[in-house]
Amino acid sequence: MENNSSPNCYSRLLPIFLIGGLIFFFGFSIGSRHGANLYSSEVIGNVDFAPYWKTWNVLNDKFVSGSSTAAVSGQDRVWQSIVGLAKSYDDPYTVFFPPKETKLFEASISGNFEGVGMEIGMRDDIVTVISPLKGTPADRAGMMPGDQIIRIDGESTNQFTVSDAVQRIRGERGTSVILTILREDVDEPLEISIVRDVITMPSIDTELRDDGIFLIQLYNFTGQSQKQFKKALKEFADSGADKLILDLRGNPGGFLDAAVDMTSWFLPKGKVIVSEDFGDPETIHHLRSKGHELPVEDFKMVILIDGGSASASEILAGALSEHGVATLIGEQSFGKGSVQQVVNITSDTSLKVTIARWLTPNGVSISHDGITPDIEVSFDMEDLEAGEDPQLDRAIEFVNEK
Numbered sequence: 001m002e003n004n005s006s007p008n009c010y011s012r013l014l015p016i017f018l019i020g021g022l023i024f025f026f027g028f029s030i031g032s033r034h035g036a037n038l039y040s041s042e043v044i045g046n047v048d049f050a051p052y053w054k055t056w057n058v059l060n061d062k063f064v065s066g067s068s069t070a071a072v073s074g075q076d077r078v079w080q081s082i083v084g085l086a087k088s089y090d091d092p093y094t095v096f097f098p099p100k101e102t103k104l105f106e107a108s109i110s111g112n113f114e115g116v117g118m119e120i121g122m123r124d125d126i127v128t129v130i131s132p133l134k135g136t137p138a139d140r141a142g143m144m145p146g147d148q149i150i151r152i153d154g155e156s157t158n159q160f161t162v163s164d165a166v167q168r169i170r171g172e173r174g175t176s177v178i179l180t181i182l183r184e185d186v187d188e189p190l191e192i193s194i195v196r197d198v199i200t201m202p203s204i205d206t207e208l209r210d211d212g213i214f215l216i217q218l219y220n221f222t223g224q225s226q227k228q229f230k231k232a233l234k235e236f237a238d239s240g241a242d243k244l245i246l247d248l249r250g251n252p253g254g255f256l257d258a259a260v261d262m263t264s265w266f267l268p269k270g271k272v273i274v275s276e277d278f279g280d281p282e283t284i285h286h287l288r289s290k291g292h293e294l295p296v297e298d299f300k301m302v303i304l305i306d307g308g309s310a311s312a313s314e315i316l317a318g319a320l321s322e323h324g325v326a327t328l329i330g331e332q333s334f335g336k337g338s339v340q341q342v343v344n345i346t347s348d349t350s351l352k353v354t355i356a357r358w359l360t361p362n363g364v365s366i367s368h369d370g371i372t373p374d375i376e377v378s379f380d381m382e383d384l385e386a387g388e389d390p391q392l393d394r395a396i397e398f399v400n401e402k
Contacts, residue, residue: 052081079349087161091354092122093340095163099348104170115170116177117199118143119252119310120162121336126150127157127165129181130334131250131308134202134219141194143179144381145250145308145334150189151180171196185380204228206235213399214241221254221312226261233265237295243399244296247304249330249391253311256287256339263316264290266301266325273319275359276339284359301326302395305373310334314371318360321374327398328373330391337366 042050056077065071072080079098086096097105104113117136120129129147132138149157152168169177178193203225205217214236218229236244253259263273269291276285303317303326314333320326337358343351358366375398377391 082345082351086351086353089354091338092162093338093352094354095161095352096345097163097350097352101163101167102348102350104167105342105350105352113170113199114173115196115199116141116143116194117197119308120149120165120169121310121334122162123148123334127160127162129308130252130310130336133199134250136199137194137197141192143181143192143194144183144384145306146184148182149179150182153178154180173197183381204232206232208235208239208241211396211400212241213243213245213396214239215245215247217247218313219251221251221258221262223255223258225254225258229258229262230265233294233296242296242299244299244301245304245392245395245399246301246326247392248309248313248317249304249306250308251310251313252308252334253313253336256312256315259312259315260287261290261292263319265292265294266320267291267323271323272361274315274361275363276356277359277365278356285356300399302399303328304330304391304395305333305371306331306379306391307334309371310336314366315358315360318364318366318371321371322361327375328371329375329377329395329398330373331376331378332372333366333370335367335370337368337370 042048042053059077076098079096082096083098086094116138118129118132118138120127122128127149129138129143129145129149131145132143149165151157152160152165155168157165169179171177173196176193176195178191181190181192183190201222202219203222204219207215207217209215216229216232216236218225260273267273267289269289271289272286273289274287276287278284301320303320305313305317305328309317309330310333314335314337317326317328317333321328338354339356339358340352341355343353345351360366360371375394377394379389379391383390
């Protein structure tokens with residue numbers, strides 16, 4: 001999934017994902033090509049709209065295309081005006097979706113779509129891979145968390161938003177896209193060709209290892225993840241194991257409700273899991289544990305995280321670390337700690353707008369630096385090519401320590 005989703009239609013999501021609310025009404029009538037006065041008021045509040053309307057009129061009256069490109073309709077100019085308005089907030093997760101982009105967005109949150117299968121975001125104003133999804137074309141092609149996408153099919157991404165990049169990376173099954181990337185510790189840009197396919201979101205894998213350690217690999221926080229996670233914990237209880245490794249590496253997040261529900265298996269009822277900071281200390285909202293009864297006692301737990309662990313993954317990992325339930329091993333997480341709502345502007349357009357930021361139980365902003373592991377262990381290309389996993393090895397060593 002190249003980008004991210006939604007309480008009711010889709011329930012609240014994190015990257016990248018949530019719904020509800022009321023935003024900004026932007027309306028006017030479009031007159032004829034010549035001589036039309038296209039505004040009802042030049043000043044609204046303290047905002048002078050006269051330059052906007054003058055520009056609209058000049059373009060409407062004078063512009064002649066220097067190419068054979070089809071004329072842009074008045075309605076398309078309205079949509080692009082709102083796109084620019086959203087961009088002016090300089091927040092990579094606040095995006096307006098015109099009709100075509102709205103369809104793509106809705107397809108991405110349904111769980112099945114055609115593309116390459118990876119989550120992307122913005123870091124230091126560069127389109128960056130959060131995580132390739134397991135078993136997808138992006139994963140098979142060797143894309144890695146932290147890869148910086150500098151060109152898509154030869155076109156520079158220098159001025160791209162996440163939405164711009166998603167539109168160009170997605171495409172019909174069987175077609176190819178060439179990504180030019182910068183990768184840490186690699187001197188020259190890499191060109192990676194990926195053949196698009198139908199993407200089905202993976203969810204969870206479990207394994208009782210021969211050494212008695214129970215391993216849960218959680219790939220995302222979808223609407224089905226809560227039931228699957230509950231089933232995995234029952235397997236853990238039935239196995240008789242007293243050592244648990246929860247692997248959140250490459251997990252880009254998903255539904256907030258799923259993150260809160262899963263974390264509730266490990267914390268007493270009422271303990272703070274995460275807080276929503278809406279920019280005013282009086283409006284901070286604490287989300288607390290439901291106090292699910294975990295059928296296992298006295299077990300040792302490690303959570304694996306890396307640069308592809310984002311959003312809901314960071315909420316779960318941060319809460320269990322700060323409450324002393326789990327030890328974090330791996331690398332710094334991505335740092336996707338803002339809350340979005342998806343607002344329907346018209347029947348076929350929508351606005352994804354950042355409304356708050358996430359704080360860990362101790363008040364640490366997830367967006368600022370992400371989550372820092374208790375034990376830092378790197379994982380590089382040499383390890384990948386050699387089929388080694390030093391992070392998992394260190395986790396196994398840790399849970400076996402007395």
